[in-house]
Amino acid sequence: MKLLTIFVIPLIYFSAATCQKPESATKQAAATERAWGFLGTDAFRGKAEVARYTGEVLRYGHRRQAELMLITVLEPFKPEQLVKSETETDYYMIKQNQVLSYQTGVYPYRQMNSLFWEASSGRFRKAVMTSQEWCGQTYKELRKHKNTLQYFYSSYWENESRGYTTVQVPQSHALLYDELPLLVRMDRLEDRKTKMFPMLMSSQVRRPDWDIGLPGRAPDFWPASLENRTGTLQWKGQLRNVRIVVVRQSSRNAKDGTVPAREDIFYVDMDSASRPLLRWERNDGGILELQSLDYFDYWQHNDPGEVLPGNQALPK
Numbered sequence: 001m002k003l004l005t006i007f008v009i010p011l012i013y014f015s016a017a018t019c020q021k022p023e024s025a026t027k028q029a030a031a032t033e034r035a036w037g038f039l040g041t042d043a044f045r046g047k048a049e050v051a052r053y054t055g056e057v058l059r060y061g062h063r064r065q066a067e068l069m070l071i072t073v074l075e076p077f078k079p080e081q082l083v084k085s086e087t088e089t090d091y092y093m094i095k096q097n098q099v100l101s102y103q104t105g106v107y108p109y110r111q112m113n114s115l116f117w118e119a120s121s122g123r124f125r126k127a128v129m130t131s132q133e134w135c136g137q138t139y140k141e142l143r144k145h146k147n148t149l150q151y152f153y154s155s156y157w158e159n160e161s162r163g164y165t166t167v168q169v170p171q172s173h174a175l176l177y178d179e180l181p182l183l184v185r186m187d188r189l190e191d192r193k194t195k196m197f198p199m200l201m202s203s204q205v206r207r208p209d210w211d212i213g214l215p216g217r218a219p220d221f222w223p224a225s226l227e228n229r230t231g232t233l234q235w236k237g238q239l240r241n242v243r244i245v246v247v248r249q250s251s252r253n254a255k256d257g258t259v260p261a262r263e264d265i266f267y268v269d270m271d272s273a274s275r276p277l278l279r280w281e282r283n284d285g286g287i288l289e290l291q292s293l294d295y296f297d298y299w300q301h302n303d304p305g306e307v308l309p310g311n312q313a314l315p316k
Contacts, residue, residue: 041273043315047295048073050308057286059104066102068288070181074119082126092119096182100201107134111201113178127178129200138203151219153205160205167219170195174221184245184266185275189228195221196249223250233267235278236312243268272314
């Protein structure tokens with residue numbers, strides 16, 4: 001995923017399937033295989049990649065059992081509306097849904113990102129986040145327009161109830177934090193200094209979350225770096241060769257105090273042609289590990305009692 005051509009670096013590098021018209025989706029995927037080889041693997045043909053992770057996240061000063069689902073699919077789109085197309089089209093988006101679920105005391109959290117890139121070019125177009133828990137709901141949306149991001153939001157927090165702003169996209173390397181689960185899987189990943197837009201997945205809009213270590217929320221691009229090296233990782237009793245990607249965000253001053261430096265570490269399997277993400281050591285102190293990886297036309301399986309296969313073998 002070399003990020004956003006909007007952000008100068010194309011970022012799409014991973015796809016899977018389509019909820020409609022698999023023949024057209026296959027043609028779209030073929031156009032991008034030259035840059036991201038694993039798009040051409042048989043596992044992605046006519047299916048979505050459904051990756052299930054379990055582990056912990058830190059909330060309210062305690063570790064919470066959590067589940068993260070990463071669902072990646074090639075989807076027909078209406079470019080003028082930036083929504084799924086229900087009519088014949090040759091325009092497709094790479095979509096990744098990121099669904100995080102965890103329990104805090106008596107009430108649950110469910111937070112979801114949806115990110116979209118053009119299948120033919122890799123250009124970032126849209127990101128949407130929703131957060132639901134018993135205290136309230138928050139909605140955020142980013143849309144790429146020329147050299148800016150249009151940022152819409154609605155939350156239950158005082159002074160963040162509803163708003164709109166535009167953010168200038170830096171001329172040099174830049175990315176969204178929420179793109180990282182895709183970015184780390186690109187065929188070639190070079191060490192780089194970059195500018196990063198803050199994580200969308202929070203009920204807060206601008207203020208740092210005190211309960212997860214005060215990550216910066218100010219909607220702008222802030223200094224960060226990516227470094228990668230090779231290593232090994234034990235995954236389900238197997239010794240896997242991995243790419244280890246360390247993403248650091250620099251400390252900085254904010255209105256409510258100093259935002260501390262933060263670090264995420266990703267472990268990407270290099271023995272599999274699909275380069276799955278095996279482990280994510282998050283900057284909130286939590287760890288999420290891959291439990292199952294399915295290539296599955298989930299939209300065809302909505303009858304009572306149907307479940308995901310839960311495949312624990314990685315594609316060769």
